[in-house]
Amino acid sequence: xxxxxxxxxSNDYIDLGDLTILDGTTEFTVMFHSNNNISSSGNQSILxxxxxxxxxxxxxRNTPQIFLSLNFNLGGTAYIKTAGLSSxxxxxxxxxxxxxxxxxxxxxxGSNFYQNGLSVSLINHVAGGNLFTxxxxxxxxxxxxxxxxxxxxxxxQMSYIRIYxxxxxxxxxQDSVYKPEAIVKGLVGYWPLWTTAVKDLSGNGNDGTISGxxxxxxxxxxxxxxxxxxx
Amino acid sequence: MSGAFIGGGGGGGxxxxxxxxxxxxxxxxxxxxxxxxxxxxxxxxxTDIEILTRGFNTTTTQYMQGxxxxxxxxxxxxxxxxxxxxGSASTAAASKNVxxxxxxxxxxxxxxxxxxxxxxxxxxxxxxxAIQDSQDIISNTxxxxxxxxxxxxxxxxxxxxxxxxxxxxxxxxxxxxxxxLVPRA
Numbered sequence: 371x372x373x374x375x376x377x378x379x380s381n382d383y384i385d386l387g388d389l390t391i392l393d394g395t396t397e398f399t400v401m402f403h404s405n406n407n408i409s410s411s412g413n414q415s416i417l418x419x420x421x422x423x424x425x426x427x428x429x430x431r432n433t434p435q436i437f438l439s440l441n442f443n444l445g446g447t448a449y450i451k452t453a454g455l456s457s458x459x460x461x462x463x464x465x466x467x468x469x470x471x472x473x474x475x476x477x478x479x480g481s482n483f484y485q486n487g488l489s490v491s492l493i494n495h496v497a498g499g500n501l502f503t504x505x506x507x508x509x510x511x512x513x514x515x516x517x518x519x520x521x522x523x524x525x526x527q528m529s530y531i532r533i534y535x536x537x538x539x540x541x542x543x544q545d546s547v548y549k550p551e552a553i554v555k556g557l558v559g560y561w562p563l564w565t566t567a568v569k570d571l572s573g574n575g576n577d578g579t580i581s582g583x584x585x586x587x588x589x590x591x592x593x594x595x596x597x598x599x600x601x
Numbered sequence: 602m603s604g605a606f607i608g609g610g611g612g613g614g615x616x617x618x619x620x621x622x623x624x625x626x627x628x629x630x631x632x633x634x635x636x637x638x639x640x641x642x643x644x645x646x647x648t649d650i651e652i653l654t655r656g657f658n659t660t661t662t663q664y665m666q667g668x669x670x671x672x673x674x675x676x677x678x679x680x681x682x683x684x685x686x687x688g689s690a691s692t693a694a695a696s697k698n699v700x701x702x703x704x705x706x707x708x709x710x711x712x713x714x715x716x717x718x719x720x721x722x723x724x725x726x727x728x729x730x731a732i733q734d735s736q737d738i739i740s741n742t743x744x745x746x747x748x749x750x751x752x753x754x755x756x757x758x759x760x761x762x763x764x765x766x767x768x769x770x771x772x773x774x775x776x777x778x779x780x781x782l783v784p785r786a
Contacts, residue, residue, distance in 0.1 A: 371643065371644065371645050371646065371691060371775075372643065372644060373641035373642060373643040373644070373656060374641075548632075548633060548635075562644070564643075564644030565644060565646070588641070588643060588656050588658065588691070588773050589641060590641025590642055590643065590656075591641065592633040592635050592639040592641075593633070593641075593642055594629060594630060594631060594632050594633055594642065595627070595629045595630055595642065595653060596630055597630070
């Protein structure tokens with residue numbers, strides 16, 4: 371009976387297993403609603419997976435600054451971060467990161483990041499280098515509330531995690547800000563986080579497993595489901 | 602046109618009248634106003650029935666909103682509009698009440714959209730079931746004359762919960778649907 375799931379920033383996370391839905395794809399979109407409580411210091415990973423380095427990650431720092439990381443096992447750390455992003459603790463935001471490998475430079479040029487549907491400027495931390503042209507499989511599991519291989523647990527509430535195997539347009543992202551199920555084309559993972567059962571409603575069956583004390587919360591983002599009628 | 606749905610309604614009015622026009626619908630399909638508190642979409646699991654609701658607390662004022670067009674064949678002024686909230690306490694308790702308020706703005710065709718919400722219908726001390734997972738139907742009426750609704754105009758409305766005067770339910774009240782039954786001539 372919940373509107374979101376609450377992570378304590380200590381040891382809470384959800385493991386989605388070896389999420390292979392993006393393997394080999396040349397594009398993706400990751401979007402979610404989050405209510406960040408980043409009064410805790412240090413890095414906090416909202417979601418991602420790692421294997422010998424970041425494979426995909428979205429994390430926040432207490433500045434607040436949001437970092438996006440994609441690493442294709444180059445032996446180094448390549449990531450981009452938001453520039454001038456403004457957010458307020460304990461407020462719900464919708465975030466979307468789209469990536470298209472065909473746009474140069476591959477990591478920065480192919481990425482767009484949106485807060486509540488508005489484009490956020492991105493800057494490179496490390497130049498892309500010899501990035502692969504598609505998303506590589508790794509042994510790391512995909513996790514919510516931290517990245518596998520890291521200890522950067524996240525403090526806040528989260529809901530409506532969606533992963534697409536294509537880069538959505540800005541207008542599609544904007545459609546999704548208040549309507550979680552507005553776009554279904556390319557949807558390969560969908561976790562509303564309505565219960566601690568962590569069901570994947572995309573049909574791909576990647577249900578999550580909770581570690582720690584992730585609890586259900588009656589707080590949630592401003593969304594609606596326009597196709598529901600009861601009369 | 603989310604949150605505004607026309608369907609065949611129940612029997613209101615005399616047998617020679619048309620069925621009521623029914624507006625509103627699922628709480629989760631109602632729109633949100635991002636400049637105000639929002640009653641979040643909330644999942645409820647009633648064993649086999651799994652449904653999306655909106656959970657209204659009383660610690661902050663939380664809204665949902667919708668709109669509809671008053672039927673052109675609106676009933677007589679003395680006939681009643683019925684407002685029906687279907688919901689269930691998140692955690693039921695004995696002898697508890699809830700309070701809901703319905704605000705609206707009426708806009709004529711081509712009229713300004715800048716009017717403030719007013720003309721509230723207030724439903725205070727509405728008794729709810731003490732049995733966990735029971736359904737409540739909170740039904741109230743008001744005449745068309747008192748509402749001042751005019752055929753063909755658009756009604757923009759919002760629904761919110763506040764603290765009941767007596768025996769207020771201290772936990773979430775989860776609204777499943779909100780229906781407005783408008784009599785037709």
